[in-house]
Structure formats: C-alpha cells, structure tokens
Amino acid sequence: MDHRHSEKLRDLMLGEATLALLEQQRPLNLASLINELRVLAARQTDEEHRKACLAAIRELRHAQVSAGEALNRRSASDDNVIH
Structure with missing residues (x-):
C-alpha cells in the first residue's frame, strides 16, 4: 500500500468517525473522535482499515500536542509584554 492510499484511507476513517458522532x-x-476511531478500529475485519483508524488517532494526538505547544509559546510571549 502506498503512502497516498494510506493517507486517503486514514482520512476516510476519520470522516466515518465524524459522521457517526x-x-x-x-x-x-x-x-x-479518538474514542469513535477506537470503536471503529475494534470493529474492523480488514487490517488496512484498522491501521487507518489507528493512524487517524495518532494524527489527532499529534495535532493536539502541536496545538498545546503553540498555545504555550503564545502564553509565554504574552507574559513578556509590557503594558
């Protein structure tokens, strides 16, 4: 399975989880979303689809960490502002 196909399948599973919610x-x-993707992964009989669900979970967690880091950087720079 090529990388592009994996990404499309990951996005498809994320869409299915979103639609279900x-x-x-x-x-x-x-x-x-993460909980729904876990449910979808557990129900999958196709290994590709199960892996796509897990990849979507990893992607969401990565986005969450990145957003938290950006928020921390913004808060730190706000602390250095002279009013």
Missing part, C-alpha cells in the same frame, strides 16, 4: 448527535471534539 454527528448522526448520533454526540459532542464533536478531539476526545470523542
């Missing part, structure tokens, strides 16, 4: 009128946030 919206259809069930459940909160749509990082934690709920």
Whole structure:
C-alpha cells in the first residue's frame, strides 16, 4: 500500500468517525473522535482499515500536542509584554 492510499484511507476513517458522532448527535471534539476511531478500529475485519483508524488517532494526538505547544509559546510571549 502506498503512502497516498494510506493517507486517503486514514482520512476516510476519520470522516466515518465524524459522521457517526454527528448522526448520533454526540459532542464533536478531539476526545470523542479518538474514542469513535477506537470503536471503529475494534470493529474492523480488514487490517488496512484498522491501521487507518489507528493512524487517524495518532494524527489527532499529534495535532493536539502541536496545538498545546503553540498555545504555550503564545502564553509565554504574552507574559513578556509590557503594558
């Protein structure tokens, strides 16, 4: 499986998780997406799809860490502002 196909499948599984949450009128946030992707991964009989769910979880966690680091940098620079 090539990298491009893996990315498309990862995005597809993320879309399925998002749609499931919206259809069930459940909160749509990082934690709920990760939980739904875990459920999808557990239900998968196809190994490619299961791996795509896990890749989507890793991507979301990476985005969460990156966002937290950016927020910390912004807060630190705000502390250095003279009012």
